[in-house]
Amino acid sequence: MQADLRSLKPVEVTTEIFDDAHRLVVHEKKSLQPVQTEGVLTLSSIVPLENVRLWSPDYPNLYTLEVSVTQDGLLLDQYQQKLGIRYFHFDARNGFYLNGQRTEIKGVCLHSDFGVLGTAYQYSAMVRQLKLLKQMGCNAIRTAHNPPAPGMLDLCDSMGFLVMDEAFDMWQKKKTKYDYSKDFALWHKRDLEDQIKRDRRHPSVFLWSIGNEIREQFDTSGIRLTNELVAIVKALDSTRPVTAAMTETHAAKNNIAKAGALDILGFNYKIDQYDSLALNFPGKALIASETVSALQTRGMYKDGVINETVAKMKDSIIYMPYGPKQKFAPNINGDWTLSAYDKIAAYWGTNHENAWRAVKSRPFIAGTFVWTGIDYLGEPVPFPYPARSSYYGIIDQAGLPKDIYYFYQSEWTDKPVLHLLPHWNWQQGQLIDVWCYYNQADQVELFLNGRSLGTRKKGDGNKHPGDNEFHVNWQVPFEKGTLKVVAYKNGKEVRRELVKTAGIPSNIQVIVDSSTFRGY
The missing domain is CATH 3.20.20.80 (Glycosidases)
Structure with missing residues (x-):
């Protein structure tokens, strides 16, 4: 409230609350007596709000509160505030x-x-x-x-x-x-x-x-x-x-x-x-x-090429030796990158x-x-x-x-997910560690150039080492072409994803994901 208000006469307080669609759901006008404490004037009022739409991450329902204070027809103060109600x-x-x-x-x-x-x-x-x-x-x-x-x-x-x-x-x-x-x-x-x-x-x-x-x-x-x-x-x-x-x-x-x-x-x-x-x-x-x-570094899969060393530890976490006794880890890939597989941790x-x-x-x-x-x-x-x-x-x-x-x-999430990694550009015959994340399916099947490389099911680690309740994997000798994974539910295909061997780049396309920009 304005600091130069010397009189403690009653004021008129108008309270309005609007919902997300800016529909007026509360309108109340009261005459209130300001209370002065240590030079600050305060007002207190309780306004009922019925049929409340609660706020949550799934339903972030917000209201807008607008309050105006007048005295003898003179506007003293206005206030606007977003409200969310949850418990x-x-x-x-x-x-x-x-x-x-x-x-x-x-x-x-x-x-x-x-x-x-x-x-x-x-x-x-x-x-x-x-x-x-x-x-x-x-x-x-x-x-x-x-x-x-x-x-x-x-x-x-x-x-x-x-x-x-x-x-x-x-x-x-x-x-x-x-x-x-x-x-x-x-x-x-x-x-x-x-x-x-x-x-x-x-x-x-x-x-x-x-x-x-x-x-x-x-x-x-x-x-x-x-x-x-x-x-x-x-x-x-x-x-x-x-x-x-x-x-x-x-x-x-x-x-x-x-x-x-x-x-x-x-x-x-x-x-x-x-x-x-x-x-x-x-x-x-x-x-x-x-x-x-x-x-992890996005898109880096050098350890996806299975050799004797990586094969022995491919299903284990590699803890980077960064600590009091060794300040930095060696530049293991030569380019300051780390594997995109979920294998490495501090x-x-x-x-x-x-x-x-x-x-x-x-x-x-x-x-x-x-x-x-x-x-x-x-x-x-x-x-x-x-x-x-x-x-x-x-x-x-x-x-x-x-x-x-x-x-x-x-x-x-409840979204259907099927994600295959890594990319499919390697040297002929290299044995590649192929992973798949999926949900809302009973099992997935991998195909290389149309040939089935077998089905996998999460939680089947005893049959296929490396599989767990979160992802499945295959070891695949590389050949150029198309790697395809198909997800099945009740015996029927529900979705598929392809990864293809890329050729020589022919053009660059830039897509802007927003038509407007605000910097503040």
């Missing part, structure tokens, strides 16, 4: 419930950059990123590890994403020389309060995270700071739970959890310890706040299939946030310069899906 809770045994329905959180961690476009917020680039993730089946975003751009939250509201809104990557104890720890003492209270005040209006925000892999886990200062930060959040928003992304899975050693202030306990990686979490932290709701850290993580299996099979884990949804600038694990961006993404920096994208689409 939820976490259960220590059965995970997450949204609007009364158990909902698996199928999330990704997302860094705030757009590849070659840089780190400044770009509306159209953000829309494209979120569309790709939505089509993959993703329903949640963790803002790793800083508050997001306001425009991103607007899009998450309208496109349907749950958001873990994360504040800090460090507190008082530093991770790097010039990080936020230098400013934490003076700025953390104001920064956190500003974040909560700014973002609490968004229906997409369902969790506040006060930190990621905070080093105060390991000393008693973690108890004091956790209680302080949670109190700051709760003073401004008591409607949403507070979590932190932690690494210490032993209750006696985890001083952030020991504070007893967190509503939800988030744990990064450590999938082999999930079952012990329920014992170490009895009665606490749990979420896999960061998982996977697998490493030493603290695992491959995508293992990580999802661990969450999917445990209802008490509310869901997962994969590290990461999209490749980002920096952290080029496991290589040094000239590598300059990450390999973790399900989607690369150009916004092109890697093969693992279709694994998630086959698991996280």
Whole structure:
């Protein structure tokens, strides 16, 4: 309300609420008495809204609230706000419930950059990123590890994403020389309060995270700071739970959890310890706040050529030796690339299939946030310069899906999926590792130039080593032509996919996927 209003006479408050089709569903006019507290005039009113259309990732129903305040015929203030209405809770045994329905959180961690476009917020680039993730089946975003751009939250509201809104990557104890720890003492209270005040209006925000892999886990200062930060959040928003992304899975050693202030306990990686979490932290709701850290380059299949070395480890995860004892991994492919197969992970993580299996099979884990949804600038694990961006993404920096994208689409959506890899340009006679992700089919059959190479069924690993509940594979001697996979349901073909040997390039075609562009 205008600061120069000296009179505390009653004011007229008109409240209107419109639905998504801009139909007026509430119109109410009240005479209210302003209350002055510490120089600020406030008004309070409850407006009923009937036959509510609830907000969810599947149905992101939004209303528009419009409020105007007048006094003696003079307009004093106007306000407009998008509204989404939903209710939820976490259960220590059965995970997450949204609007009364158990909902698996199928999330990704997302860094705030757009590849070659840089780190400044770009509306159209953000829309494209979120569309790709939505089509993959993703329903949640963790803002790793800083508050997001306001425009991103607007899009998450309208496109349907749950958001873990994360504040800090460090507190008082530093991770790097010039990080936020230098400013934490003076700025953390104001920064956190500003974040909560700014973002609490968004229906997409369902969790506040006060930190990621905070080093105060390991000393008693973690108890004091956790209680302080949670109190700051709760003073401004008591409607949403507070979590932190932690690494210490032993209750006696985890001083952030020991504070007893967190509503939800988030744990990064450590999938082999999930079952012990329920014992170490009895009665606490749990979420896999960061998982996977697998490493892939889109379209690179050099290890698909099966030789003696690769054949022995082709069904195993190759952990890149990047850590305290060896800072960088060797440039194994000679061009700073890594395999596009789901075989390689950083030493603290695992491959995508293992990580999802661990969450999917445990209802008490509310869901997962994969590290990461999209490749980002920096952290080029496991290589040094000239590598300059990450390999973790399900989607690369150009916004092109890697093969693992279709694994998630086959698991996280009801869309029919059939995806074959790798490409079909090799040397005559080379033995090639061929993979297929699929769903909504009983089995798939592979053909090379019209000849059947046999059927495969997920979960049939005893018959065909390398097959599991998520993908099937064949070892195929290369010959030029067409590789075709056919999916069958109840004995009938339901879809097919072809991969052909490419010839000499004849032209380049550029297709723009949007007719409009907005940069803000």
